[in-house]
Amino acid sequence: MSLEKPYLDVPGTIIFDAEQSRKGYWLNQFCMSLMKAANRERFKADERAYLDEWAMTEEQKQAVLARDLNWCMRTGGNIYFLAKIGATDGKSFQQMAGSMTGMTEDEYRAMMVAGGRSVEGNRYLGEDGDAQAHRQPQGAAGHKKGA
Amino acid sequence: MARITASVYTSHVPAIGAAMDLGKTHEPYWQPVFQGYEFSKKWMKDNKPDVIFLVYNDHATAFSLEMIPTFAIGTAAEFTPADEGWGPRPVPKVIGHPDLASHIAQSVIQQDFDLTIVNKMDVDHGLTVPLSLMCGELDPKKDAWPCPVIPFAVNVVQYPVPSGRRCFMLGQAIRKAVESYDDNLNVHIWGTGGMSHQLQGARAGLINRAWDNAWLDQMIADPVACADTPHIDYVREAGSEGIELVMWLIARGAMSDIVDGKVQGPAPVVKHRFYHVPASNTAVGHLILENS
Numbered sequence: 001m002s003l004e005k006p007y008l009d010v011p012g013t014i015i016f017d018a019e020q021s022r023k024g025y026w027l028n029q030f031c032m033s034l035m036k037a038a039n040r041e042r043f044k045a046d047e048r049a050y051l052d053e054w055a056m057t058e059e060q061k062q063a064v065l066a067r068d069l070n071w072c073m074r075t076g077g078n079i080y081f082l083a084k085i086g087a088t089d090g091k092s093f094q095q096m097a098g099s100m101t102g103m104t105e106d107e108y109r110a111m112m113v114a115g116g117r118s119v120e121g122n123r124y125l126g127e128d129g130d131a132q133a134h135r136q137p138q139g140a141a142g143h144k145k146g147a
Numbered sequence: 148m149a150r151i152t153a154s155v156y157t158s159h160v161p162a163i164g165a166a167m168d169l170g171k172t173h174e175p176y177w178q179p180v181f182q183g184y185e186f187s188k189k190w191m192k193d194n195k196p197d198v199i200f201l202v203y204n205d206h207a208t209a210f211s212l213e214m215i216p217t218f219a220i221g222t223a224a225e226f227t228p229a230d231e232g233w234g235p236r237p238v239p240k241v242i243g244h245p246d247l248a249s250h251i252a253q254s255v256i257q258q259d260f261d262l263t264i265v266n267k268m269d270v271d272h273g274l275t276v277p278l279s280l281m282c283g284e285l286d287p288k289k290d291a292w293p294c295p296v297i298p299f300a301v302n303v304v305q306y307p308v309p310s311g312r313r314c315f316m317l318g319q320a321i322r323k324a325v326e327s328y329d330d331n332l333n334v335h336i337w338g339t340g341g342m343s344h345q346l347q348g349a350r351a352g353l354i355n356r357a358w359d360n361a362w363l364d365q366m367i368a369d370p371v372a373c374a375d376t377p378h379i380d381y382v383r384e385a386g387s388e389g390i391e392l393v394m395w396l397i398a399r400g401a402m403s404d405i406v407d408g409k410v411q412g413p414a415p416v417v418k419h420r421f422y423h424v425p426a427s428n429t430a431v432g433h434l435i436l437e438n439s
Contacts, residue, residue: 006379007306012349013387017306025212032211035232070348079347079388080207080304087232093161094427097351108352112425113176116343116354123383131350138349 009124012131016078024076027064030054031081040088069100102137149247149325149332153194154398154415155187156434157280159203159339161272162427164236167279180431183421184280190418190435191281191293196335198244199296200251200321202397203273203339204303206231209265215305216263218317220255221270221298222248229269237287238275244295247328251297254324260317265300274298277339280433303340303391307378311393315374318400319408325401338398340391342422343384344429353386354430360422362392363432367417370399371410388429403438413439 007015014020021028030051033039043050051061063071064085072082079096086096098108111117121129130138163180166172172181208229210216226241252264278292279285285292302308309317318336325334342362345353362385365373374396381390399405404412415436423431 006377007382010350010383010387012351013345013382014348015306015382015387016304021212021305028207028212032207035208035230037230040232073347078207078304081212084207084232092165092427093346097346097428100348100351102349111352112354112428115356115424116430117345117350117352119353119355119358119384122350122353131348131353133349136349 011122011125011127011129011133014073020076021078022076024060024078026055027060027072027075027077028081030056030064031077031084034084034088043088067099069096101139102141103139107139149328149330149334151200151322151325151334151336151401151403151438152196153335153435153437154402155277155281155335155337156395156398156432157277157337157339158341158426158429158431158433159273159276160426160429160431161231161276163431164272164276164279165233167284168237179423180426183423183431183433186419187281187433187435188283195293197294197332198247198334199294200299200325200334200336201274201277201296201339202299202301202337202394203277204391204394205300206271206273207304208271209268209300210302212305215302216265216300217302217309218260219263219265219268219300220248220252221265221268221300222252223266223268226268226270226274226296226298228275229271231271236272236275238279239285239287239291241270241274241278241292241298242295244297247325247332248297250328251321251324254327255317255320258320258323260320268298268300270298273339277337299397301394301397303393308390308393310378311374311376311396314393314396315370315400316408318397319405321397322401322403336398336401338395340394341385341389342392342430342432343386343389345386346388346428350386352428354424355384355386355389356422356424356430358384359430359432363420363422363434366395366399367434367436368414369410370396370405371408374400399436402436415439
Protein backbone atom coordinates (compact mmCIF):
# COMPACT_ATOMS: atom_id res chain seq x y z
CA MET A 1 0.00 0.00 0.00
CA SER A 2 1.35 3.40 -0.87
CA LEU A 3 0.58 6.62 0.96
CA GLU A 4 -2.00 9.03 -0.39
CA LYS A 5 -0.25 12.09 -1.85
CA PRO A 6 -2.84 14.14 -3.70
CA TYR A 7 -0.55 17.19 -3.76
CA LEU A 8 2.02 15.99 -6.28
CA ASP A 9 0.20 17.57 -9.23
CA VAL A 10 0.31 21.16 -7.95
CA PRO A 11 2.73 23.17 -10.13
CA GLY A 12 5.69 25.01 -8.60
CA THR A 13 5.05 23.50 -5.19
CA ILE A 14 6.84 20.94 -3.02
CA ILE A 15 4.85 19.78 -0.02
CA PHE A 16 7.08 19.19 2.98
CA ASP A 17 5.87 15.74 3.95
CA ALA A 18 7.51 12.95 5.95
CA GLU A 19 9.58 11.85 2.95
CA GLN A 20 10.93 15.34 2.25
CA SER A 21 11.52 15.86 5.95
CA ARG A 22 13.60 12.71 6.23
CA LYS A 23 15.61 13.71 3.16
CA GLY A 24 16.18 17.20 4.48
CA TYR A 25 16.77 16.48 8.14
CA TRP A 26 20.37 17.69 8.40
CA LEU A 27 19.88 20.54 5.94
CA ASN A 28 17.03 21.87 8.06
CA GLN A 29 18.85 21.26 11.33
CA PHE A 30 21.84 23.20 9.94
CA CYS A 31 19.43 26.05 9.19
CA MET A 32 18.09 25.82 12.73
CA SER A 33 21.60 26.28 14.12
CA LEU A 34 21.62 29.76 12.54
CA MET A 35 19.13 30.89 15.18
CA LYS A 36 22.16 31.45 17.41
CA ALA A 37 24.10 34.65 16.74
CA ALA A 38 27.46 32.96 17.39
CA ASN A 39 26.70 30.30 14.76
CA ARG A 40 25.64 32.95 12.24
CA GLU A 41 29.05 34.59 12.73
CA ARG A 42 30.92 31.32 12.29
CA PHE A 43 28.90 30.47 9.17
CA LYS A 44 29.53 33.88 7.63
CA ALA A 45 33.25 33.66 8.38
CA ASP A 46 33.68 30.38 6.46
CA GLU A 47 30.50 28.95 4.94
CA ARG A 48 32.04 25.82 3.50
CA ALA A 49 33.81 24.87 6.74
CA TYR A 50 30.63 25.41 8.73
CA LEU A 51 28.56 23.31 6.30
CA ASP A 52 31.14 20.53 6.51
CA GLU A 53 30.31 20.16 10.21
CA TRP A 54 26.88 18.83 9.21
CA ALA A 55 25.91 15.42 7.82
CA MET A 56 24.40 17.06 4.74
CA THR A 57 24.80 15.73 1.20
CA GLU A 58 27.23 17.53 -1.10
CA GLU A 59 24.27 18.62 -3.21
CA GLN A 60 22.56 20.19 -0.19
CA LYS A 61 25.75 22.10 0.63
CA GLN A 62 26.04 23.32 -2.97
CA ALA A 63 22.42 24.43 -2.93
CA VAL A 64 23.02 26.45 0.26
CA LEU A 65 26.24 28.01 -1.07
CA ALA A 66 24.38 28.98 -4.26
CA ARG A 67 21.50 30.40 -2.15
CA ASP A 68 19.21 28.59 -4.58
CA LEU A 69 16.13 28.06 -2.42
CA ASN A 70 14.30 25.98 -5.04
CA TRP A 71 17.28 23.64 -5.13
CA CYS A 72 17.38 23.55 -1.32
CA MET A 73 13.70 22.61 -1.28
CA ARG A 74 14.13 19.83 -3.80
CA THR A 75 16.77 18.31 -1.53
CA GLY A 76 14.41 18.34 1.45
CA GLY A 77 14.58 21.91 2.75
CA ASN A 78 11.54 23.58 4.25
CA ILE A 79 10.96 27.30 3.79
CA TYR A 80 10.56 28.06 7.50
CA PHE A 81 13.95 26.49 8.16
CA LEU A 82 15.57 27.96 5.04
CA ALA A 83 14.36 31.36 6.21
CA LYS A 84 17.14 31.26 8.83
CA ILE A 85 19.68 31.47 5.97
CA GLY A 86 17.78 34.47 4.64
CA ALA A 87 17.80 36.06 8.08
CA THR A 88 21.56 35.49 8.29
CA ASP A 89 21.92 37.23 4.92
CA GLY A 90 19.63 40.08 6.06
CA LYS A 91 16.87 39.15 3.64
CA SER A 92 13.13 39.49 4.24
CA PHE A 93 10.62 36.73 3.68
CA GLN A 94 9.39 38.58 0.62
CA GLN A 95 12.88 38.68 -0.86
CA MET A 96 13.28 34.98 -0.22
CA ALA A 97 9.92 34.00 -1.68
CA GLY A 98 10.49 36.23 -4.70
CA SER A 99 13.90 34.71 -5.36
CA MET A 100 12.23 31.37 -6.11
CA THR A 101 10.22 32.79 -9.02
CA GLY A 102 13.05 34.23 -11.10
CA MET A 103 11.51 37.68 -10.76
CA THR A 104 13.47 40.65 -9.48
CA GLU A 105 12.60 41.94 -6.04
CA ASP A 106 10.71 44.89 -7.57
CA GLU A 107 8.80 42.70 -9.99
CA TYR A 108 7.71 40.33 -7.24
CA ARG A 109 6.72 43.16 -4.91
CA ALA A 110 4.70 44.77 -7.72
CA MET A 111 2.89 41.47 -8.34
CA MET A 112 1.93 41.29 -4.67
CA VAL A 113 0.75 44.90 -4.52
CA ALA A 114 -1.38 44.22 -7.60
CA GLY A 115 -3.18 41.44 -5.72
CA GLY A 116 -0.75 38.54 -5.90
CA ARG A 117 -0.37 35.62 -8.26
CA SER A 118 -3.59 34.33 -9.76
CA VAL A 119 -4.60 30.76 -9.12
CA GLU A 120 -5.96 30.49 -12.68
CA GLY A 121 -3.85 28.06 -14.67
CA ASN A 122 -1.85 27.25 -11.54
CA ARG A 123 -4.01 24.62 -9.88
CA TYR A 124 -2.79 21.55 -11.77
CA LEU A 125 0.34 20.57 -13.64
CA GLY A 126 -0.12 20.91 -17.37
CA GLU A 127 -2.21 24.11 -17.30
CA ASP A 128 -0.83 27.36 -18.68
CA GLY A 129 -0.47 29.59 -15.61
CA ASP A 130 2.64 31.61 -14.81
CA ALA A 131 3.88 29.08 -12.20
CA GLN A 132 4.05 26.21 -14.70
CA ALA A 133 7.47 24.78 -15.58
CA HIS A 134 7.36 25.91 -19.21
CA ARG A 135 6.97 29.53 -18.14
CA GLN A 136 10.09 29.79 -15.92
CA PRO A 137 11.88 31.97 -15.06
CA GLN A 138 9.26 34.64 -14.56
CA GLY A 139 9.53 38.39 -15.06
CA ALA A 140 12.11 40.13 -17.23
CA ALA A 141 14.48 37.16 -16.91
CA GLY A 142 11.92 35.04 -18.75
CA HIS A 143 11.29 37.65 -21.44
CA LYS A 144 15.01 37.82 -22.12
CA LYS A 145 15.18 34.06 -22.43
CA GLY A 146 12.28 34.08 -24.91
CA ALA A 147 13.79 36.88 -27.06
CA MET B 148 -17.21 28.80 35.98
CA ALA B 149 -14.96 29.96 33.18
CA ARG B 150 -16.51 30.81 29.82
CA ILE B 151 -15.41 31.42 26.26
CA THR B 152 -17.18 34.62 25.24
CA ALA B 153 -15.54 35.44 21.94
CA SER B 154 -13.20 34.23 19.23
CA VAL B 155 -10.73 36.28 17.25
CA TYR B 156 -9.18 35.26 13.93
CA THR B 157 -6.22 36.90 12.29
CA SER B 158 -3.26 36.36 10.01
CA HIS B 159 0.11 36.50 11.76
CA VAL B 160 2.44 37.70 8.98
CA PRO B 161 5.94 38.36 10.41
CA ALA B 162 6.35 41.52 8.29
CA ILE B 163 3.38 43.05 10.15
CA GLY B 164 5.33 42.66 13.38
CA ALA B 165 8.42 44.14 11.75
CA ALA B 166 6.38 47.09 10.44
CA MET B 167 5.16 47.81 13.99
CA ASP B 168 8.58 47.30 15.56
CA LEU B 169 10.26 49.62 13.02
CA GLY B 170 7.56 52.33 13.16
CA LYS B 171 6.35 51.86 9.59
CA THR B 172 2.62 51.54 10.31
CA HIS B 173 1.80 54.91 8.72
CA GLU B 174 3.52 54.15 5.43
CA PRO B 175 1.04 53.95 2.55
CA TYR B 176 1.82 50.25 2.06
CA TRP B 177 0.97 49.36 5.66
CA GLN B 178 -1.72 51.89 6.52
CA PRO B 179 -4.64 49.87 5.09
CA VAL B 180 -3.53 46.78 7.06
CA PHE B 181 -3.46 48.57 10.41
CA GLN B 182 -6.65 50.49 9.66
CA GLY B 183 -8.37 47.10 9.62
CA TYR B 184 -7.42 46.58 13.27
CA GLU B 185 -8.45 50.00 14.65
CA PHE B 186 -11.86 48.66 15.63
CA SER B 187 -10.24 45.56 17.12
CA LYS B 188 -7.90 47.46 19.43
CA LYS B 189 -10.85 49.40 20.83
CA TRP B 190 -12.89 46.19 21.11
CA MET B 191 -10.05 44.57 23.07
CA LYS B 192 -10.06 47.46 25.55
CA ASP B 193 -13.86 47.35 25.92
CA ASN B 194 -13.99 43.55 26.15
CA LYS B 195 -10.81 42.75 28.02
CA PRO B 196 -10.57 39.00 28.60
CA ASP B 197 -9.08 37.40 31.71
CA VAL B 198 -7.21 34.86 29.59
CA ILE B 199 -6.49 34.43 25.87
CA PHE B 200 -6.22 30.88 24.55
CA LEU B 201 -4.08 31.55 21.49
CA VAL B 202 -3.91 28.95 18.72
CA TYR B 203 -0.94 29.51 16.43
CA ASN B 204 1.87 27.62 14.79
CA ASP B 205 5.54 27.62 15.55
CA HIS B 206 7.68 28.35 12.47
CA ALA B 207 10.77 26.22 13.11
CA THR B 208 11.50 28.25 16.23
CA ALA B 209 10.71 26.35 19.43
CA PHE B 210 10.32 23.09 17.53
CA SER B 211 12.97 21.99 15.05
CA LEU B 212 12.76 18.65 13.27
CA GLU B 213 13.90 16.97 16.50
CA MET B 214 10.32 16.94 17.76
CA ILE B 215 7.14 17.72 15.85
CA PRO B 216 4.11 17.75 18.17
CA THR B 217 0.80 17.99 16.34
CA PHE B 218 -0.90 19.84 19.22
CA ALA B 219 1.17 21.41 22.00
CA ILE B 220 -0.21 23.37 24.95
CA GLY B 221 2.01 25.80 26.85
CA THR B 222 1.59 25.34 30.59
CA ALA B 223 4.53 27.50 31.70
CA ALA B 224 4.30 30.63 33.88
CA GLU B 225 5.88 32.73 31.12
CA PHE B 226 7.10 32.53 27.54
CA THR B 227 9.91 34.59 26.03
CA PRO B 228 9.57 36.14 22.55
CA ALA B 229 11.99 34.19 20.37
CA ASP B 230 14.98 35.28 18.32
CA GLU B 231 13.97 33.95 14.91
CA GLY B 232 17.19 35.06 13.29
CA TRP B 233 16.44 38.77 13.06
CA GLY B 234 16.71 39.25 16.87
CA PRO B 235 13.77 38.93 19.31
CA ARG B 236 10.78 41.22 18.70
CA PRO B 237 10.77 44.14 21.17
CA VAL B 238 7.51 43.15 22.86
CA PRO B 239 6.62 42.27 26.45
CA LYS B 240 7.16 38.72 27.59
CA VAL B 241 4.07 36.55 27.50
CA ILE B 242 2.62 35.62 30.87
CA GLY B 243 0.94 32.22 30.91
CA HIS B 244 -1.87 30.80 33.01
CA PRO B 245 -0.39 27.50 34.23
CA ASP B 246 -3.42 26.57 36.31
CA LEU B 247 -6.03 26.91 33.56
CA ALA B 248 -3.63 25.51 30.95
CA SER B 249 -2.99 22.37 33.02
CA HIS B 250 -6.71 22.01 33.64
CA ILE B 251 -7.42 22.24 29.90
CA ALA B 252 -4.62 19.76 29.13
CA GLN B 253 -6.05 17.19 31.52
CA SER B 254 -9.63 17.66 30.34
CA VAL B 255 -8.82 17.63 26.61
CA ILE B 256 -6.61 14.54 26.89
CA GLN B 257 -9.44 12.83 28.74
CA GLN B 258 -11.60 13.73 25.73
CA ASP B 259 -9.24 11.69 23.51
CA PHE B 260 -7.00 14.45 22.12
CA ASP B 261 -3.36 13.55 22.76
CA LEU B 262 -1.81 16.91 23.52
CA THR B 263 1.89 17.50 24.09
CA ILE B 264 2.44 19.46 27.30
CA VAL B 265 5.16 22.08 27.05
CA ASN B 266 6.64 23.65 30.18
CA LYS B 267 9.43 25.56 28.48
CA MET B 268 9.04 27.26 25.12
CA ASP B 269 9.91 30.50 23.36
CA VAL B 270 7.11 31.96 21.26
CA ASP B 271 7.60 33.30 17.75
CA HIS B 272 5.77 35.77 15.49
CA GLY B 273 2.87 33.34 15.11
CA LEU B 274 1.87 34.23 18.66
CA THR B 275 3.23 37.74 19.15
CA VAL B 276 2.00 39.33 15.91
CA PRO B 277 -1.70 38.67 16.69
CA LEU B 278 -1.17 40.11 20.19
CA SER B 279 0.48 43.20 18.70
CA LEU B 280 -2.30 43.67 16.16
CA MET B 281 -5.02 43.43 18.81
CA CYS B 282 -3.23 45.35 21.59
CA GLY B 283 -1.10 47.87 19.65
CA GLU B 284 2.54 48.77 20.22
CA LEU B 285 3.77 48.12 23.74
CA ASP B 286 7.06 48.80 25.44
CA PRO B 287 8.88 45.52 26.08
CA LYS B 288 9.95 46.54 29.59
CA LYS B 289 7.43 49.08 30.89
CA ASP B 290 4.24 47.60 29.44
CA ALA B 291 2.52 44.23 29.65
CA TRP B 292 0.03 42.32 27.50
CA PRO B 293 -3.51 42.91 28.84
CA CYS B 294 -3.91 39.42 30.30
CA PRO B 295 -2.32 35.96 30.59
CA VAL B 296 -2.05 33.95 27.39
CA ILE B 297 -2.11 30.17 26.92
CA PRO B 298 -0.08 29.33 23.81
CA PHE B 299 -1.44 26.42 21.80
CA ALA B 300 0.88 25.39 18.96
CA VAL B 301 -0.34 23.33 16.00
CA ASN B 302 1.98 21.61 13.54
CA VAL B 303 1.29 23.07 10.11
CA VAL B 304 4.92 22.87 8.96
CA GLN B 305 5.36 19.18 8.20
CA TYR B 306 2.62 17.48 6.25
CA PRO B 307 0.22 15.97 7.14
CA VAL B 308 -1.09 18.67 9.42
CA PRO B 309 -4.22 17.88 11.46
CA SER B 310 -7.41 17.88 9.42
CA GLY B 311 -9.91 20.71 9.61
CA ARG B 312 -12.43 18.31 11.06
CA ARG B 313 -10.03 17.25 13.82
CA CYS B 314 -9.29 20.89 14.64
CA PHE B 315 -13.00 21.69 14.76
CA MET B 316 -13.61 18.79 17.18
CA LEU B 317 -10.66 19.88 19.30
CA GLY B 318 -12.20 23.34 19.64
CA GLN B 319 -15.34 21.76 21.06
CA ALA B 320 -13.24 19.80 23.56
CA ILE B 321 -11.42 22.98 24.61
CA ARG B 322 -14.72 24.71 25.30
CA LYS B 323 -15.86 21.83 27.53
CA ALA B 324 -12.54 21.99 29.33
CA VAL B 325 -12.84 25.74 29.92
CA GLU B 326 -16.41 25.41 31.16
CA SER B 327 -15.37 22.81 33.72
CA TYR B 328 -12.95 25.26 35.38
CA ASP B 329 -14.32 26.65 38.63
CA ASP B 330 -13.06 30.24 38.61
CA ASN B 331 -15.15 32.84 36.84
CA LEU B 332 -12.87 33.68 33.95
CA ASN B 333 -13.71 35.41 30.69
CA VAL B 334 -11.72 33.53 28.06
CA HIS B 335 -11.13 34.49 24.42
CA ILE B 336 -9.97 31.89 21.94
CA TRP B 337 -7.94 33.08 18.97
CA GLY B 338 -7.24 31.22 15.74
CA THR B 339 -4.36 32.61 13.72
CA GLY B 340 -2.44 32.18 10.45
CA GLY B 341 -3.46 32.36 6.78
CA MET B 342 -5.13 33.46 4.70
CA SER B 343 -4.06 32.49 1.18
CA HIS B 344 -0.30 32.55 0.71
CA GLN B 345 2.50 30.48 -0.70
CA LEU B 346 6.10 31.11 0.28
CA GLN B 347 7.84 28.60 -1.95
CA GLY B 348 8.67 27.64 -5.49
CA ALA B 349 7.52 29.08 -8.80
CA ARG B 350 4.01 29.47 -7.36
CA ALA B 351 5.21 31.79 -4.54
CA GLY B 352 2.96 34.82 -4.14
CA LEU B 353 -0.30 33.01 -4.83
CA ILE B 354 -3.35 34.86 -3.49
CA ASN B 355 -6.95 33.78 -3.89
CA ARG B 356 -9.28 36.54 -2.78
CA ALA B 357 -12.47 34.82 -3.97
CA TRP B 358 -11.66 31.53 -2.27
CA ASP B 359 -10.59 33.21 0.98
CA ASN B 360 -13.82 35.16 1.25
CA ALA B 361 -16.02 32.19 0.35
CA TRP B 362 -14.17 30.16 3.00
CA LEU B 363 -14.73 32.94 5.56
CA ASP B 364 -18.45 33.08 4.74
CA GLN B 365 -18.71 29.34 5.21
CA MET B 366 -16.62 29.27 8.39
CA ILE B 367 -18.98 31.81 9.96
CA ALA B 368 -22.29 30.40 8.74
CA ASP B 369 -21.70 26.69 8.15
CA PRO B 370 -18.58 25.73 10.10
CA VAL B 371 -19.38 22.01 9.99
CA ALA B 372 -19.15 21.99 6.20
CA CYS B 373 -16.11 24.29 6.30
CA ALA B 374 -14.33 21.85 8.62
CA ASP B 375 -14.71 19.18 5.94
CA THR B 376 -12.53 21.15 3.49
CA PRO B 377 -9.78 18.67 2.56
CA HIS B 378 -6.11 19.62 2.87
CA ILE B 379 -5.61 19.53 -0.88
CA ASP B 380 -8.19 22.28 -1.40
CA TYR B 381 -6.21 24.63 0.86
CA VAL B 382 -2.97 23.78 -0.97
CA ARG B 383 -4.43 24.08 -4.47
CA GLU B 384 -6.66 27.11 -3.90
CA ALA B 385 -4.98 29.05 -1.08
CA GLY B 386 -1.32 28.09 -1.51
CA SER B 387 0.89 25.65 0.35
CA GLU B 388 1.04 27.88 3.44
CA GLY B 389 -2.69 28.68 3.27
CA ILE B 390 -3.12 25.39 5.12
CA GLU B 391 -2.57 27.39 8.33
CA LEU B 392 -6.29 28.17 8.13
CA VAL B 393 -7.13 24.83 9.78
CA MET B 394 -6.14 26.56 13.02
CA TRP B 395 -9.07 28.96 12.69
CA LEU B 396 -11.38 25.96 12.96
CA ILE B 397 -10.17 25.24 16.51
CA ALA B 398 -11.40 28.66 17.60
CA ARG B 399 -14.62 28.32 15.60
CA GLY B 400 -15.33 24.89 17.14
CA ALA B 401 -15.12 26.43 20.60
CA MET B 402 -18.05 28.80 20.01
CA SER B 403 -21.31 28.08 21.81
CA ASP B 404 -23.51 27.57 18.73
CA ILE B 405 -21.75 24.22 18.22
CA VAL B 406 -23.46 21.50 20.23
CA ASP B 407 -22.55 17.83 19.77
CA GLY B 408 -20.67 18.64 16.59
CA LYS B 409 -23.56 20.45 14.94
CA VAL B 410 -24.76 24.05 14.68
CA GLN B 411 -27.63 24.05 17.16
CA GLY B 412 -27.33 27.23 19.22
CA PRO B 413 -27.81 30.85 18.20
CA ALA B 414 -25.26 32.03 15.64
CA PRO B 415 -22.35 34.12 16.92
CA VAL B 416 -22.40 37.85 16.25
CA VAL B 417 -19.89 39.06 13.67
CA LYS B 418 -18.45 42.13 15.40
CA HIS B 419 -15.80 42.82 12.80
CA ARG B 420 -14.57 41.46 9.48
CA PHE B 421 -11.58 42.62 7.48
CA TYR B 422 -9.66 41.44 4.44
CA HIS B 423 -6.70 43.00 2.69
CA VAL B 424 -4.08 42.06 0.09
CA PRO B 425 -1.13 42.14 0.52
CA ALA B 426 0.99 42.09 3.64
CA SER B 427 4.32 40.93 2.28
CA ASN B 428 3.41 37.59 0.62
CA THR B 429 0.06 37.11 2.29
CA ALA B 430 -3.64 37.89 2.24
CA VAL B 431 -4.65 39.29 5.62
CA GLY B 432 -7.95 38.08 7.04
CA HIS B 433 -9.44 39.09 10.36
CA LEU B 434 -12.67 38.36 12.17
CA ILE B 435 -14.17 38.88 15.63
CA LEU B 436 -17.08 36.67 16.68
CA GLU B 437 -18.96 37.02 19.96
CA ASN B 438 -21.20 34.37 21.41
CA SER B 439 -24.76 35.62 21.39
